[in-house]
Amino acid sequence: MSKILVIAEHLDGALNPATARCVAAAKVVGGDIDVLVLAEQAGEVANQAAKLDGVSRVLTVERAENAHLLAATAAPQIAKAAEGYSHVFGASTTSGKDLMPRVAALLGVAQVSDIMSVESSHSFTRPIYAGNAIITVEAPADQTVVATVRTASWPAVGNADNAAPAEALSVDAELPSHTRFVELKQDKSDRPDLQSAPRVISGGRGVGSKENFEIIFKLADKLNAGVGASRAAVDAGYVPNDMQVGQTGKIIAPELYMAFGISGAIQHLTGIKDAGTIVAINKDADAPIFEIADIGLVGDLFKVIPELEAALG
Amino acid sequence: MKILVGYKRVVDYNVRVQVKPDGSGVATEGVKLSANPFDDIALEEALRLREQGVAEEVVIVGIGPADLTAHLRNGLAMGANRAIHVTTDAPLQPLTAARTFLKLIEKEEPGLVILGKQAIDDDANQTGQMLAALWGRPQATFASKLSVGDGKATVTREVDAGLETIEAELPAVVTTDLRLNEPRFIKLPDIMKAKSKPIDAIDFDSLGVTSGDHLTTTHYAPPPKRSKGVMVNDAAELIDALKQKGLL
Numbered sequence: 001m002s003k004i005l006v007i008a009e010h011l012d013g014a015l016n017p018a019t020a021r022c023v024a025a026a027k028v029v030g031g032d033i034d035v036l037v038l039a040e041q042a043g044e045v046a047n048q049a050a051k052l053d054g055v056s057r058v059l060t061v062e063r064a065e066n067a068h069l070l071a072a073t074a075a076p077q078i079a080k081a082a083e084g085y086s087h088v089f090g091a092s093t094t095s096g097k098d099l100m101p102r103v104a105a106l107l108g109v110a111q112v113s114d115i116m117s118v119e120s121s122h123s124f125t126r127p128i129y130a131g132n133a134i135i136t137v138e139a140p141a142d143q144t145v146v147a148t149v150r151t152a153s154w155p156a157v158g159n160a161d162n163a164a165p166a167e168a169l170s171v172d173a174e175l176p177s178h179t180r181f182v183e184l185k186q187d188k189s190d191r192p193d194l195q196s197a198p199r200v201i202s203g204g205r206g207v208g209s210k211e212n213f214e215i216i217f218k219l220a221d222k223l224n225a226g227v228g229a230s231r232a233a234v235d236a237g238y239v240p241n242d243m244q245v246g247q248t249g250k251i252i253a254p255e256l257y258m259a260f261g262i263s264g265a266i267q268h269l270t271g272i273k274d275a276g277t278i279v280a281i282n283k284d285a286d287a288p289i290f291e292i293a294d295i296g297l298v299g300d301l302f303k304v305i306p307e308l309e310a311a312l313g
Numbered sequence: 314m315k316i317l318v319g320y321k322r323v324v325d326y327n328v329r330v331q332v333k334p335d336g337s338g339v340a341t342e343g344v345k346l347s348a349n350p351f352d353d354i355a356l357e358e359a360l361r362l363r364e365q366g367v368a369e370e371v372v373i374v375g376i377g378p379a380d381l382t383a384h385l386r387n388g389l390a391m392g393a394n395r396a397i398h399v400t401t402d403a404p405l406q407p408l409t410a411a412r413t414f415l416k417l418i419e420k421e422e423p424g425l426v427i428l429g430k431q432a433i434d435d436d437a438n439q440t441g442q443m444l445a446a447l448w449g450r451p452q453a454t455f456a457s458k459l460s461v462g463d464g465k466a467t468v469t470r471e472v473d474a475g476l477e478t479i480e481a482e483l484p485a486v487v488t489t490d491l492r493l494n495e496p497r498f499i500k501l502p503d504i505m506k507a508k509s510k511p512i513d514a515i516d517f518d519s520l521g522v523t524s525g526d527h528l529t530t531t532h533y534a535p536p537p538k539r540s541k542g543v544m545v546n547d548a549a550e551l552i553d554a555l556k557q558k559g560l561l
Contacts, residue, residue, distance in 0.1 A: 011474060071442065071452055072445070093473050094455060094471070094473045095472065097438050097455075098442060098454045098455070099442075101438070101440075101442035101443045101446070102442045102445065102446040104443065105408065105411060105442070105443035105444075105446035105447050109525075110406060110407070110408050110525060111407070111408075111437070111439050111443075113436065113437045113438060113439065125534075128339075128434065128435050128436050129330045129339065130433065132330045132331075132332075132339075132535075132536065133330060133339050133534070133535065133536070134533070134534045134535070134536055135533050136531045136533075136534075137528045137529065137531070138528065138530075139528055140527050178450065178481065178482040179452070179453075179480070179481050179485075180480040180481075181477075181479055182467070182478040182480055183477070183478050184474060184475060184476070184477045184478075185475045185476045185477075186474050186475040231491065235492065240476075241457065241471045241475075241476070242471070242472070242473060242476075247436070248430070248431070250473065255560065256555070256560045267326070273536065277560055278539070278542075279555070281551075290544075293542050294539070294542035295542055295555070296542060296543070297544070297545050297546070297547070297548075297550075297551050298544070299547070304548050304551075307547070307549070308548045308551070308552065311549060312561075
């Protein structure tokens with residue numbers, strides 16, 4: 001039977017919803033699911049992880065080095081903790097992508113990136129070529145499977161009926177001091193998180209400027225939506241990098257995605273393919289985004305948005 | 314200081330690859346090949362460090378078949394001092410690629426290794442992290458700003474929460490994100506100059522790398538298609554359509 005270690009992702013005492021999506025993938029593999037929390041003080045995050053449906057145990061490693069998780073110091077701890085596990089899963093967020101290959105290399109195994117589906121305990125599908133092909137890969141049965149879970153493919157497990165026991169783990173691993181955390185600059189916003197919001201409003205090059213992006217934010221606030229952007233809008237400096245949606249940015253799966261002034265390069269479309277309903281508003285009737293939009297409107301976003309706002313009241 | 318740069322050749326980012334009807338692979342015959350965009354950014358960053366006087370030599374590394382030399386010449390024309398061509402006909406998985414780089418590092422002893430954060434063919438996003446682990450050195454992935462001095466690299470990283478800055482003692486592995494820089498264009502005289510720059514060919518088998526190609530791809534499928542949607546004429550119709558779907 002499989003024994004799966006899921007690496008908890010957290011920041012400022014809050015468990016990232018991506019972890020609940022990882023647990024969903026682990027549940028399909030089947031077997032015991034333990035969540036590992038590396039933190040300076042794990043209590044709050046461990047409590048949240050213990051509630052996740054399907055979790056057998058929460059393991060905590062509390063060390064001063066874990067105040068700000070760095071791959072260089074987290075990976076040796078995880079590699080030690082992974083002993084006896086058949087699978088180690090992390091989310092395909094930037095921190096999971098940074099961390100998990102380092103774990104895999106320490107264990108001397110391959111990594112399966114961006115799991116979209118679990119076909120069997122050692123067989124998975126994942127996207128390549130910006131999602132233009134989906135491959136089925138098999139990992140050897142005699143090695144630990146290290147993988148990242150493509151969060152957009154997995155709805156989060158519930159967190160109502162579970163109360164998994166927590167255990168403190170002492171990990172005998174020497175940690176390097178060659179890598180140091182300096183700072184994290186966050187754009188604090190009260191808007192719903194882009195990666196978990198049920199509704200997302202995005203703007204592209206067609207928005208035209210940083211100032212004009214206010215119109216996108218205003219509509220998003222009216223709809224209680226998260227806000228995203230195309231690479232072109234981020235490169236042009238309209239909005240910060242953490243809003244980029246696409247192959248090399250965030251892969252999201254909201255129920256409603258509304259794209260304003262986004263032409264729809266393949267690299268952007270791969271980030272929104274799992275959205276429930278895609279709405280595209282663009283001046284150019286030939287924009288590729290209309291090929292995948294569920295609802296399309298050819299028009300000027302600066303005219304359409306005020307009309308939408310007026311109609312929404 | 315010497316900087317080693319990974320310089321992979323991939324299917325050009327503008328090509329929409331097609332899965333073969335029998336699911337045995339993707340059709341790559343005759344399609345345009347280019348440098349992995351993130352590797353061009355890696356090379357550009359290395360060249361800028363050389364221009365700042367931080368580094369003396371920039372060495373690009375390519376792993377692939379005999380005809381990879383034309384691709385490596387492009388990297389030399391962009392400004393690399395020399396190239397190492399690890400020759401092999403079989404594509405390598407990230408763990409094997411990382412082990413191959415480690416062998417070259419033992420020989421070249423670079424102060425910095427810059428790789429793209431991911432190659433846009435397999436989209437694995439692993440090799441830099443794996444290399445740093447095997448080498449026992451720092452990793453600074455998804456870099457959008459890099460400064461090198463006093464024996465360390467200060468790197469700003471694009472992360473989901475915003476921008477993270479870390480310090481890494483050298484030698485270290487840095488992987489590039491999109492906004493680190495804009496790669497320069499190759500000029501004609503540089504293409505001529507590149508012809509006389511050295512490319513060292515090393516047979517992959519002679520390096521004694523233990524294969525880490527543990528994954529087997531059993532099937533290729535096209536992505537599920539989204540069905541063609543409807544067009545609406547104005548904001549009012551759009552709202553009606555969203556209401557019908559229960560989204561408003």
